[in-house]
Amino acid sequence: MRAAVIDLGTNTFHLIIADLSDGTVRMLYKTTVPVLLGQGRINENMIIPEAFERGIKTLSAFKATIDQHQADVIKATATSAVRSAINGQAFVDEARDVGIEIEVITGDQEAAYIFDAVRATGVIKDTVLVMDIGGGSTEFIIGDAKGLLWKKSYNIGAARLMQAYFHSDPMSDADRSAIITVLDETLGELKSACTHYKPKALVGSAGAFESYAAMLNNGEEAKDIPTMPLDIASYRALSAHLIASTHAQRVDMKGLISLRVDMIVIAAILTSYVLDTTGVQALHLSTYDLKMGILHSLLK
Template sequence: MKIAIIDLGTNTFHLLIAAVRFGEPFIIYKTNVPVRLGEDITKENSIIPLAFNRGISCLQEFRKTIDFYKIKTIKAVATSGVRSARNGNDFVTAAKEVAGIAIDIIDGDEEATYIYEGVKWSGAITQSSLIMDIGGGSTEFILCDQENVIWKKSYNIGAARLMQSFFKSDPISLKDQLAIIAHLDAQLTELITLCQIHKPKTLIGSAGAFETFDTMINPKLENYTATIDYNAYQELSSKLINANHLQRANMDGLIPLRVDMIVMAALLTNYVLTKLNIKEITLSTFDLKMGVLAKSVEH
């Protein structure tokens, strides 16, 4: 069975057309578009008109591609940017009417489940681990081992949301950094407590920002997973945090969409590594989209 999967993220819309053969994914086509649906979303808790129109236009283009490949089965899921917006349902209605795409708004628990299924499929989980998926609107954490999910939760601390609330200086000031840390302290109490009990050995980053970290450290990724050297990551994160926008924009491997949000991702990753005393970092290139694919072919 061939299927089109659309992941409507707060920053980026993804289209994946794929099949599964002998238990392995076969990618027919994939693309992503920096729609920035969550632009200024924290001000009115609403998708602003420009972003709304960008999103619908993107889905119209996705529909043309899906029709070109003659795909009949479409699974479209919307995450934090749509589910947290007052006009999120209006966007879903417009997508159906204008682009002919039915969208499921999934909650944070479903999002974390799909992420886990994708990461598990990649083979990245080899011991007690904490999976982390930094989105634009939310960040998901899944505490797990090779066989089971121990705990999972989605928090409204995505990179775009943090940037809109706390990124007041460039390079980011110590004051802004401390404000972010205080915010994370207040938000992540349950995560820290549970991880102190279960002591995950590895932080597994699900695509997104972690793929950027890995690309900037080691551009030649050939597998579904990769080990990110801890010391190299620390050096990179310090470089990103201390640079200004123009300096980051000129760094190799850093796409325009992430030039500023990568600072938030680095601060968030540093917080988790420090609080949990984790020294091993793994990248899984399989993320929510691959989890949706995995679950879709089960049925």
Template sequence: MRVAVIDLGTNTFHLLIAETAGKELKILYKTNIPVKLGEGRINDNIIIPAAFERGVKCLQNFSHTIAEYQVEQVRATATSAVRSAENGQDFVNAVKEQAGITIETISGDEEAELIFQGVKLSGAITDLSLIMDIGGGSVEFILCDTEKLIWKKSYNIGAARLMQQFFKSDPINDGDKNAILFHIQNQLADLFDICEKHQPKVLIGSAGAFETFAELTIRKNNLKADINTIKTFEFNFDDYIEIAGKLLNSTHQERATMPGIIPLRVDMIVIAALITNYVLGRAKINRLRLSTFDLKMGVLASLI
């Protein structure tokens, strides 16, 4: 059977088409488009007209691709940008009418569950771990071991939200950094209570920004690894800290010319580094791992 998964993220829309036979699956096609649905007014809970139009057009194109591949089953999930937008349902209705795609707007808890299933599929969970997925609208945390999910929660502190609210300097200055850290410290109090109780040994970054951190590490050390084909990547902790420091001290222009950073993440990677550093420090974790499998693979797992 051929299945398609569409993940409507706040920054990026993803399409994944796979062939399944029993529990085996083969990826036939995948793409991601920087739609930037949360552009401009995500903190006002509005999808602005230009972003609304980009989103519908992208899904019309996805619909053509799905038809070309003769897909039998489609699951499209929308997360924080659509979930929190006052005109989110209008967007869902427009996509149904103009692209023929039915969108399922999932809760933060459902999002965290699917991220866990995706990461689990990658084989990245080998110990008591804290999974972190940095989206544009929300950040999900999942505490788990190799057997089960122990605790999960979604927080509205995504990179696009924090960037629009706090990131006004170039390079980011101490005032902006402290405003972001103060904001997330207040939001994440219960996360650190859970970490204090269970003491996870590893932070697993789910795709997204963590792929950029890995790409920068691979290039820095001339490693023979390809983000597009690997399922997991183990960071040297000192390497990560050095790269995060470089990102936090760089200007927009300097980051824009760094090989390994896609245009969409040139500024958001600063927010991602800041949040990741804070979580590692507060949770007293000094092991970092990437899972290139995320929500999309969790949705795919749910279809097979």
């Protein structure tokens, strides 16, 4: 079976096409497009007209590519930006007109797919906390090699927090304190779950964690490997540097793609907060994320 998976994220749309046969995945094609569906008014639960148009044009181009590869199955899932938008259903309807049937998944479904993706890397040997920082939401999952133990999706994605609280360059202490206050007020259940399950490592799913890995490796991306360890001390030094930096300084940083130049500051605050409050002692990157979790669910 040849499958096409589309992940309609708040910041980026992803397309992967793979052959699923003999219980294996053979990747044929993959691309990522910075659609920025959450641009401008994500906290007002609105997809603005420019973002709406970019999204539909991208899906139309994806459909042409899928047709060229003669995929047997198309699985398209939308997450926070679409599920929370008052015009999200209109977007789904227009996507159907270009040949893409979108399933708007819940935060819990998103978290479960992410865990499946991370487990497929083989990184989970003991109890771990998985974190996926999206534009609209951030998912946390606790699990071990046997399966998922706890999960929750929070509407504290990087785009949401950036639009609400990132008002200075470099970020002011007041802006950072406001974000920390939101995290204190929001993540109580996560901290309780970590106290109960005692995860030994934090596994970051793709996205910002890929940027951390590249920046810690002199700009070299983690290519063709499903997982890699990240040194926590080196990450903490990088995080402090990112949070204190200006936009212009981040533009010139090796390994930081343009899409994440500003959102990486929010991601660093989120990641450091989780490390500080959960007590995990190890940090890993999983290059597999939601779309790979969906692909592996089709393989099953």
